Amino acid sequence: MSGAGGMDVRKPIGLMFLIVGLILIGYGVATGGDPMYAKSLSININLYWGVAMAVFGAVFVGFSFLGKK
């Protein structure tokens, strides 16, 4: 294999989104109700967007293990 054949791009991308997602979830939980969320219209955007990113990342990692392409 040469060029790119040896590595599935979904693995690193999925992993990165999973890690960043988990960091945001952790931070969102820790700062729940903090006045800084006035900026994001009183939505704990760290928590919700962290969940979205973690799910996206997990799906990508999952696919990279399923499909051997």
Add this chain to the structure above:
Amino acid sequence: MPSVKLILIDYVIMAVYFAFVLGIGFALKRYMKSSTDYFLSGRSIPAWVAGLAFISANLGAQEVIGMGASGAKYGIATSHFYWIGAIPAMVFVGIFMMPFYYGSKARSVPEYLKLRFDEKTRGLNAISFAVMTIFSSGVSLYAMGKLFNLLLGWDYNFSMLMASVIVLGYIFLGGLTSAIYNEVLQFFLIVFGFLPLVFLGLRDVGGWAGLQARLATHSVAQGFAPTAYTQSWAFMGETTKNPIGVEWFGLAMGLGFVLSFGYWCTDFLVVQRAMAADSMTAARRTPLIAAIPKMLFPFLVILPGMLALTIGTTASNPTPTTAVARPAEVKQGIIPAKTNKDGKVEVDEKGKPVFDYDLATPMMLIHYLPSGMLGLGLTALLASFMSGMAGNVTAFNTVWTYDIYQSYFKKDASDEHYLWMGRVATVAGIALSVAAAYIAASFNNIMDVLQLVFAFVNAPLFATFMLGMFWKRSTGHGAFIGLVSGTLAAAIHHGISLPEGAKVGFKGGYFGVLLKPYHSELAQTFWTAIAAWTTCFLVTIVVSLMTKPREEKELVGLVYSLTPKPDEGKIAFLTRPAVLAVIVLALTVVLNVIFF
């Protein structure tokens, strides 16, 4: 006067991103065995990866920042850059041109010109392209340094150095594959970083209806109909009725046909991604797959600019930093006015403040995102600068090595030698970009002149490729003289025209203002492109007819009428390039109708 402070969590997110981009470079290093691996990813990239890289390489700062700025200036009409600009061009390159780029086994766009025409046409294209990529990479590096200095107070020597070292690291190690993989990563990061802005912004102003209502006030204040900022076609009948200041013909021909086709169909920066695809079908599908997210980008990159225009600065913004330092708080929405060196607000000839529209999208990040998400948003912004730079550098190292070094300096070296040269060109490309960034920082006018010259060089290109691919009678002399006259025509047209209210100089008119002034600078740009394209098209035809044509058998695989049609019988119906193309075009028509 930094506008915002980052805290630990923001830096942690940024650090994770840096670790991954460099990690990808390291992981790919062992696969880089030949020059084809390094410059063309060994032609082994699956279509969807190449497709996302195809748009991501272009999703540099010019797009994220520039389209936000245009959204604030022109409203939803900015979507013409996508819906009659990029998308039809991407369909065209996928369906009609890719068979020749990929099928001819050319390793770069200039090399196709060499195969189809001759050495001098390739040389002209290769050299101008190489110089251009370095300068645009430098200009965007400088823009990044300036922006992060303004937003975060980062030292701009430091931020430019950091970004270039990271880009250097991952391209040096993993070549084009590394750039492409990181472009896919950056694509998703940019989507995830900017989508919350659109969501929060729309929620804040009361959805699309709320945005329409707020923009109506703004539109009337500028002297347009209430819906001029929220309808893309309705006011294109006359130049004075829409914020772009152009009428439908200049828009469709200049932007839609000449400029967009010229960029998406001939610029090696994007075409390289498709050339790296793992098969002919994958190469043809690359721009078509790219077109699907691309047609939705207006919502991601233009809407934040439009929203920034309408958001009140007083409501629900606890950021305390802006209150004192800003001169007189002159703002449009959350977009600040430009200030000159003494901290005074810049004004135009009529005494109105000049707004810094390039800050529209960055201000949205700062306005809506709390710590944590702010780190993600700024990382996405950094990623957009870095993917643009990486795109330029990978295109530069390939064109330098194959089209300049191999043709003019060392013809028959070993493949290892060219692989080594590619790495040297990567280091040199980055070093030259940094130098260009410092030139941009100290002599603003030089950059304006250079960008003008590049625009002149690029404008006629599509005529050359069209005739080359679809008219077997066109010749090398025709192509070369056509290109040169097209560039001259662009310079002449620009030199005898001027946008309304502009002074003679960089804006045009240096040969004397002979034409009726254009209503806007964009209108002038579009018509300059039309002049260049038409001249190149006609001159190429005339000169070709006067010169000796090439033997038909030499042109097999290079010209439409002499090349067997690709066989798509075995491919599943929905993934055939032609079927995908129809779907993409139909969706684009729907979008045009919705926002008519």
